[in-house]
Amino acid sequence: MLSLSKRAVLMPASPIRKLVPFAQEAKKRGIKVYHLNIGQPDIKTPELFFEAIRNFNAPVLEYALSQGDLKLIDSFREYYKEWNIDFAQDEIIITNGGSEAIIMSMMAIGDPGDEVLVPEPFYANYNGFACEAGMTVKPITTKAEEGFHLPSKEYIKSLIKPNTKAIMISNPGNPTGAVYTKEELTMLGEIALEHDIFLIGDEVYREFVYDGLKFTSLMDIPGIEDRVIICDSISKRYSACGARIGCVCSKNKEFMKTIMKFAQARLCAPTIEMIGATALVHTAKEYFEEVHHEYQKRRDIVYNALKNIPGVVCEKPMGAFYVVAKLPVYDAEDFAKWMLTDFNIDNETTMVAPAAGFYATPGLGKDEVRLAYILKEEDLVAAMDILAKGIEAYKNR
Amino acid sequence: MLSLSKRAVLMPASPIRKLVPFAQEAKKRGIKVYHLNIGQPDIKTPELFFEAIRNFNAPVLEYALSQGDLKLIDSFREYYKEWNIDFAQDEIIITNGGSEAIIMSMMAIGDPGDEVLVPEPFYANYNGFACEAGMTVKPITTKAEEGFHLPSKEYIKSLIKPNTKAIMISNPGNPTGAVYTKEELTMLGEIALEHDIFLIGDEVYREFVYDGLKFTSLMDIPGIEDRVIICDSISKRYSACGARIGCVCSKNKEFMKTIMKFAQARLCAPTIEMIGATALVHTAKEYFEEVHHEYQKRRDIVYNALKNIPGVVCEKPMGAFYVVAKLPVYDAEDFAKWMLTDFNIDNETTMVAPAAGFYATPGLGKDEVRLAYILKEEDLVAAMDILAKGIEAYKNR
Structure with a gap:
């Protein structure tokens, strides 16, 4: 029998894209759908990117260096310097988005059967990347009531087994919006040293931290430089998701040789x-200030709207552009689907992502959804109003 | 001990790029190096590509569909129709170059410990892709004296084991320049049916077939459509290596769902x-005729020069833009290195790729090199002249 691999069967489909057919159906019926389900920002990509591309005039579109264009690597180095992080040229390798940075990192440190610990809820594609590497994501469960902050050191240490190769975090967190404190990262550093494992930091939302909070990178924790791997991307920082330009950075030479x-x-x-991306390092400070201001405003709209819906549980998210909220429903996936199939207000409805797909522990997150606040103010206000009315109507069905 | 994966250790470094430091050293000493070691063509990328990119004017560089831009998929469909190959829209998925098409295909059909049969010498990165999937490339040895054509059906069948998941071919062949006949492909089809395995066709050099020979695709063999996987790329066809746009195509629905x-x-x-690549389908016929004419001329220059070097063994390559030749030296890697470190004519030398890295069987190919005929006529003539004199001088050291 012609058969596919076990990996092919195990490989998860994207939980975020699962409800897309119902959204398409709704649109066919003339319903306008507010997409709070995906992380595609509406913010303009800096014109510098497009200018650089338009000015490209080599006659042959040649292979670049496998490491990545050195000018782009230097532009990343310049960028990190502003964050007081010093990477040498051979400590950065350009990847096809943050995605490839994570896949390659997993493949470099783990073999089939090995595990990586990740605070849950987590970015669902971590499961897919681990599956490709033959590894398993083991969850460190965190809770909406605690703003998705980390549990105790003792508890995390109890989850580490001989085949645990790394702890991976998304910071600021997708899907939670949690921003880890320096104390939390120091604790992870201690664990990594005590158990001799790697720490992978998915820090693609570094700029998206609100209310004056200071972002701390894994690279800011002293004494663990040999075991920190940073996975990064220009996708969110410059609203350039389609460029698929990311990088993996580490001071561990053997790791970088493998990458x-x-x-x-x-x-x-x-x-x-890569040519477009290289130009982005010169993006004006005002761009970030404007974007930051815009997202903080959106965060407030979404958070305040959520707090006004009876029965909703969520702490104020401090980073990224997501929030995971517990809704007063039994099955958030059924609710999210129902919003697309059975509900609308003046031919408009709101699409959310059921959060169960972001958990590895069966049963968790069933009553939770992830909202991405990636729409402009007026749309976000409308979308949240529809969501609130939808929850009310769903409960009274 | 902080340790990397077994895969990290097993993962091969690129044998093609191994001698690069010696070339860099030579250049520092003022030596001009003719690069016959890499497959980077000097042919101009059609202007259509750059025009399309310059005309891109969406304000936000958004994520594309995971399957790939539908217009690009349709342009590939149009392209295949000209080859009498009919793919539906859901039978094509766009990949990051032909490389990702092959990695994903291997991952979809094989688990760690599984094998894929490949005629050797083969494109060295197949080893790397297999390693990433935890699989092993098992060689079907072919010989310079036989123009690298396939051995008997009986012999190939004898290599198949319960964990053999596929036979993969590069056709026209990199690094051999061999073009498989319809009879050879039909034989592979019979084997695939008898043993219920997949056939993966890396057909990125489809256009590069000389002397009026007709190219046959695995898709042209009737009765095996459910087990054929085509891996393709625009890199060589349109001299757009840096675009990293390829695709994987198959009529096997379960396979495509996994991809x-x-x-x-x-x-x-x-x-x-992808936007640039979509425009390329409209490339004028004259472009291909001109490119084809140019490469056939280059092939003749290289082949005729090789035949005039005493002791060289090679059959006339019929496709792609490579040739593997047996040289009258004991260790072709040492020779290739020596050409960079100890030899030059009027401060010019020629760089070739030692062929041992293209073999999986230890010891094979030690006296062989791969030449890529990707330089313009006058440079190629000079490079081959230097190579001939280098071989002579190396023998008389």
Whole structure:
């Protein structure tokens, strides 16, 4: 029998894209759908990106270096310096988005059967990346009531087994919006030292931290530089998701040598997008200030609207552009689907992402949804109003 | 002990890029190096690509569909129709170059410990892709004296074990320049049916077939459509290596569903490069005729020069833009290195790729090199002249 691999069967489909057919059906019926279900920002990509691309005039679109265009690597180095992080040129390798940075990192540190610990709820595609590497994501459960902050050191240590190769965090957190404190990261550093494991930091939302809170990178924790891996991307920072330009950075030379072997096998990242990305480092401070201001405003709209819906549980999210909220419903996936199939207000409805797909522990998150606040103010206000009325109507069905 | 994965250790470094430091050293000493070691063509990328990119004017560089831009998929469909191959829209998924198409295909059909049979010498990165999937490439040895054509059906069948998941071919062949006959492909089809395994066709050099020979695709063999996987790329066809746009195509629905799950996990291929690639389907016939004419001329220059070097063994390569030749030296890697460190004519030398890295069987190919005929006529003539004199001088050291 012609058969596919076990991996093919185990590989999870995207839980975020699961309800897309129902949204398409709704649109066919003439319903306008507010998409709070995906992390595609509406913010303009800096014009610098497009200018650089328009000015590209080499006659041949050649392979780039496997490591990535050196000018782009230097532009990342310049960027990190502003965060007081010092990476040498050979400590950065350009990847096809943050996604490839994470896949390669997992492949470099784990073999089939190995595990990586991740605070749950977590970015659902971590499961897919782990599956590709033959590894398993083991959850460190965190709770809406606690703003999705980490449990005790003792508890996290109790989850570590001989085949645990790393702890991976998304900070600021997708889907939770949680921003880890320096104390939390120091604790993770201690655990990594005590158990001799890697720490992978998915820090693509570094700029998106609100209310004057200071972001702390894993690179800011002294004494663990040999075991920290930073996965990064320009996607959210410059609203350039389609460029698929990311990078993996580490001071661990053996790790970087391995990443380089993976990078060589697939030859290089896309040349034109790298040229656009290189220009982005010169993006004006005002751009970030404006974007930051805009997102903080959106965060407030969503959070305040949620707090006004009876029965909703959520702490104020401090970063990224997501929030996970517990809704007063039994099955958030059924609710999210119902919003698309059975509910609308003046031919408009709101699409949310059921949060169960962000949990590894069966049964958790069943009554939770993730909202991405990636729409402009007036749309967000309308979307949240529809959501509130939808919850009310769903309960009274 | 903080340790990397077994895969990290097993992962091969690129044998093609191994001698690069010696070339860099030579250049520092003022030596001009003719690069016959890499497959980076000097042919101009059609202007259509750059025009399309310059005309891109969406304000936000958004994620594309995970499957790939539908217009690009349709342009591939149009392209295949000209080859009398009919793919539906859901039978094509856009990948980050042909590389990702192959990695994903391997991951979809094989688990750690499984094997894929490949005629050797083969494109060295197949080893890396297999390693990432935890699989092993098992060689079907072919010989320079036989123009690298396939051995008997009986012999190939004898190599198949219960954990053999597929036979993969590069056709036209990188690094051999061999073009498989319809009879050879039919034989592979019979084997695939008899043993219920997949056939993966890396057909990125489809256009590069010389002397009026007709290219046959695995898709042209009737009765095996459920087990054929085509891995493709625009890199060589349109001299757009840096775009990293490829695709994986199959009529096997379960296989394509799996590829779609891998595609969703890494979100999408680069948006801008897809826009450029979509335009390429309208490339004028004259472009291909000119390129084809140019490469056939280059092939003749290289082949004729090789035949005039005493002791060299090679059959006339019929496709791609490579040739593997047996040289009258004991250790071709040492020779290739020596050409960079100890030899030059009027401060010019030629760089070739030692072929041992293209073999899986230890010891094979030690006296062989791969030449890529990707330079313009006068440079190629000079490079081959230097190579001939280098071989002579190396023998008389």
